[in-house]
Amino acid sequence: MRMTNLFSQTLREIPSEADTAGHSLLLRAGFIQPLASGIFSYLPLARRSLTKIENILRQEMDIIGGQEITMPVIHPADIWKETGRWYQIGSEMGRFKDKTGRDMVLAMTHEEVLADLTRNVLRSYRQLPLLLYHIQTKWRDDPRPRAGLIRVREFTMKDSYSLDANWEGLEKQYRAHYQAYFNIFNRCKLPTIAVKSDVGMMGGKLAHEFMYITPIGEDTLLLCESCGYSANQQVARFTKKPLSDADQLPIQKVATPNTKTIEALTKLLGIPPEKTAKAVFLIAKITQDQKEEDHFIFVVVRGDTEVNETKLANLIHAKDLHPATEVEIRATGAIPGYASPVGLKDIIVVVDDLILQSPNLVAGANDEGFHLLNVNYGRDYTADFIADISSALDGSYCPQCQHPMHAVRGVEVGNIFQLGARYSESMGCHFQDQDGQTKPVIMGSYGIGSGRLLACIAEEHHDKAGLVWPISVAPYQVHLVVLYGKNQQAVPQISNAIDNLAEKVYQDFSLTGIEVLFDDRLESPGVKFNDADLIGIPIRLTVSERALKQGGLEYKRRDKSEPIIVPLSDVISFMKEQIKLLETEIFSRVVKVDYI
Numbered sequence: 001m002r003m004t005n006l007f008s009q010t011l012r013e014i015p016s017e018a019d020t021a022g023h024s025l026l027l028r029a030g031f032i033q034p035l036a037s038g039i040f041s042y043l044p045l046a047r048r049s050l051t052k053i054e055n056i057l058r059q060e061m062d063i064i065g066g067q068e069i070t071m072p073v074i075h076p077a078d079i080w081k082e083t084g085r086w087y088q089i090g091s092e093m094g095r096f097k098d099k100t101g102r103d104m105v106l107a108m109t110h111e112e113v114l115a116d117l118t119r120n121v122l123r124s125y126r127q128l129p130l131l132l133y134h135i136q137t138k139w140r141d142d143p144r145p146r147a148g149l150i151r152v153r154e155f156t157m158k159d160s161y162s163l164d165a166n167w168e169g170l171e172k173q174y175r176a177h178y179q180a181y182f183n184i185f186n187r188c189k190l191p192t193i194a195v196k197s198d199v200g201m202m203g204g205k206l207a208h209e210f211m212y213i214t215p216i217g218e219d220t221l222l223l224c225e226s227c228g229y230s231a232n233q234q235v236a237r238f239t240k241k242p243l244s245d246a247d248q249l250p251i252q253k254v255a256t257p258n259t260k261t262i263e264a265l266t267k268l269l270g271i272p273p274e275k276t277a278k279a280v281f282l283i284a285k286i287t288q289d290q291k292e293e294d295h296f297i298f299v300v301v302r303g304d305t306e307v308n309e310t311k312l313a314n315l316i317h318a319k320d321l322h323p324a325t326e327v328e329i330r331a332t333g334a335i336p337g338y339a340s341p342v343g344l345k346d347i348i349v350v351v352d353d354l355i356l357q358s359p360n361l362v363a364g365a366n367d368e369g370f371h372l373l374n375v376n377y378g379r380d381y382t383a384d385f386i387a388d389i390s391s392a393l394d395g396s397y398c399p400q401c402q403h404p405m406h407a408v409r410g411v412e413v414g415n416i417f418q419l420g421a422r423y424s425e426s427m428g429c430h431f432q433d434q435d436g437q438t439k440p441v442i443m444g445s446y447g448i449g450s451g452r453l454l455a456c457i458a459e460e461h462h463d464k465a466g467l468v469w470p471i472s473v474a475p476y477q478v479h480l481v482v483l484y485g486k487n488q489q490a491v492p493q494i495s496n497a498i499d500n501l502a503e504k505v506y507q508d509f510s511l512t513g514i515e516v517l518f519d520d521r522l523e524s525p526g527v528k529f530n531d532a533d534l535i536g537i538p539i540r541l542t543v544s545e546r547a548l549k550q551g552g553l554e555y556k557r558r559d560k561s562e563p564i565i566v567p568l569s570d571v572i573s574f575m576k577e578q579i580k581l582l583e584t585e586i587f588s589r590v591v592k593v594d595y596i
Contacts, residue, residue, distance in 0.1 A: 022458035023148030038145030038153035048475035057158040064176040077103030079112040106139035119429040133160030149455035162444035186589035189470035195230040204419040211410035226403035234310035238396035242357030249374040260337025276303030277363040279339040281324035301352040305390040340364040351383035419443040467536025471582040476517040479537040483544035502543040
């Protein structure tokens with residue numbers, strides 16, 4: 001491709017909308033253009049890189065037995081109603097009516113479509129196991145798009161679906177995906193870790209996320225360096241430290257003016273936060289009999305912990321949680337800043353399991369300016385739900401080895417789910433086993449967003465000058481730069497000779513299968529070199545009068561500082577050798593990983 005024909009432009013200034021380094025560089029290097037919030041056009045350079053990423057996805061899915069199909073972007077809402085997700089998913093689902101008035105859905109994911117497809121094709125255990133995948137557009141109306149392609153509303157995803165006769169088959173395909181995903185990320189030269197995660201709207205038994213560790217990530221992960229435990233904070237467990245008080249003491253009301261926070265309360269009474277009970281008030285949207293209802297939830301956790309809303313939502317099957325207003329709190333009889341469940345009625349109380357191991361806590365008295373000492377669960381109040389609903393934090397003790405864990409930020413670049421019979425039972429997706437019995441298909445679901453993966457590679461591989469693409473996903477292997485220099489006007493025959501040589505090298509590369517971007521523009525050397533660094537193609541080859549006087553062409557790797565001169569007679573063989581070395585280095589990263 002000649003840069004004089006390339007549909008793209010480079011930018012010198014940092015775009016105002018760019019909020020991460022990778023986002024800024026993808027915009028400045030002419031890879032993407034925003035159309036609206038969370039909606040992007042992919043220009044030719046990005047499209048070539050995405051195609052390479054998607055071909056890696058295809059190759060790794062084919063290796064583990066995948067068959068590629070294509071499922072629709074537009075779905076009738078009926079199939080989403082069959083599984084109940086039409087009622088469970090909020091405003092992020094794209095809903096509309098066709099011209100006949102029928103409810104329709106913009107694809108968020110394709111479990112329902114796959115189950116519908118399967119129930120119309122699958123009949124016998126002899127057709128199992130199966131692995132089907134596609135690479136298709138998705139829409140999720142995220143209210144807070146950010147970081148360019150990392151959090152968008154319209155995106156492309158490889159989603160694959162395993163179909164098995166039993167859980168043992170699912171486990172085998174699940175583990176095959178676990179390894180395949182690490183192969184994919186290693187081939188893209190993106191460091192990732194796997195952590196256990198929340199099944200979320202997907203449902204099912206077990207899920208893992210593949211996380212790229214970066215400060216720009218929105219997910220918090222808890223990692224134990226001692227035993228290797230890792231989990232998303234949404235589901236992370238931790239060893240909770242009970243209090244040692246042996247006996248329950250009599251409850252006592254004390255004056256605590258102007259102490260509406262745990263910090264103020266502990267300072268006034270001279271006690272640590274773990275001696276307090278923290279009250280949290282939430283409104284939960286819960287679907288019952290296909291009808292949404294709001295419920296007031298009174299949550300109690302120990303004062304040194306925080307409520308984990310994911311754990312809480314899963315416990316009470318809430319579609320959504322949001323803080324209660326002061327009016328809603330007072331309507332229950334509780335007093336904001338001085339609240340406890342003691343003496344309250346007709347409310348849903350959820351208590352963290354650590355409260356049961358923490359006697360004689362200080363809690364609100366539901367009276368302005370007063371707290372209660374020595375509040376004990378069971379004696380003074382009870383709960384509708386008792387469970388682990390608190391968040392593991394940096395320094396929390398590992399649930400496996402009790403070593404302090406540390407918290408890091410990360411971006412989810414892939415996920416895998418053991419769905420089981422969650423969709424097949426609700427949609428009548430059955431098969432006949434070898435004994436003639438009808439059984440539900442056991443399903444798994446596995447996703448990777450190609451655009452997000454591209455964005456994370458850009459975040460990981462750049463320097464102050466621009467992008468530094470791994471050769472496996474670079475839009476081109478070689479950036480061929482021709483410099484006419486000051487002799488372009490003064491000595492036209494030299495300029496013509498350089499131009500002819502550059503044209504010959506370009507044609508030779510194209511004929512021998514070397515992917516080349518040819519900068520044939522009439523620009524200064526500084527502009528051309530700056531653009532080459534910004535775009536980030538792995539190898540730069542420069543045709544110039546100075547290089548020719550030194551005996552050849554100037555070769556420079558994007559990730560190395562010093563150029564070398566390659567003799568003209570060796571250019572093709574040398575370039576193929578260097579490309580092979582870069583590709584070999586990428587494939588050396590593909591190793592077997594331990595399943596956690």
